[in-house]
Amino acid sequence: MAQMGFYFDADNCIGCHTCRVACKDVNRLELGENFRHVSTYCCGSDLDVKMYHISIGCNHCTSPACVAYCPTGAMYKDGDSGLVLHDDDVCIGCQTCVNSCPYGQPVLIRSLGIVHKCDACAGLRYLGEEPSCVASCPQRVLEFGDVEELRAKHSGEEIVSDAAPLPSSSGTSPNLLMLIKPCMTDTDYDQLTI
Secondary structure, eight states: OOOEEEEEETTSOOOOOHHHHHHHHHTTOOTTOOSSEEEEEEEEETTEEEEEEEEEOOOOOSSOHHHHHOSSSOEEEOTTTOOEEEOGGGOOOOOHHHHHOTTOOOEEETTTTEEEOOOSOHHHHHTTOOOHHHHHOTTOOEEEEEHHHHHHHTTTSOEESOOTTSOOOTTOOOOEEEEOOGGGGOSOEEEEOO
């Protein structure tokens, strides 16, 4: 089985939110509904202050908590791509997946009464296109593909799957490869609203 996932170059992200807006547009999400989040943080003190951004969507974890705790099987792991997908027909809107995901990625779509989440733009990929977040990024800091191929492509980089502001994966093994700035390991940080 292949395992698809995302690569994120945090070192060059400018925090423009274009990826979030493109995702919101393609998925026709309402106010307060987001499958991708961009957060800004700062750390340091005095004249040595650093700022950085993190763009994160569903990490299509190897051992996803949303799948493990879904009582109906609406959340499932695709056998071909390794992506975590959602079956609308069996979702009861209980939000167990929302509450169990350490990254807070599944979203209750109130108008439908069920949960939806990032499927890495399955419709666009079917047409041979990139996910909207990847295609829209003006800095080209997001990539999507087979995790091992992404890892090989970026083999000269110090790739990690975690940074200080991200919640503990709690054993979910996220399929997120990141090139981070050294300051992103500093546990003394503040989140900024921009």
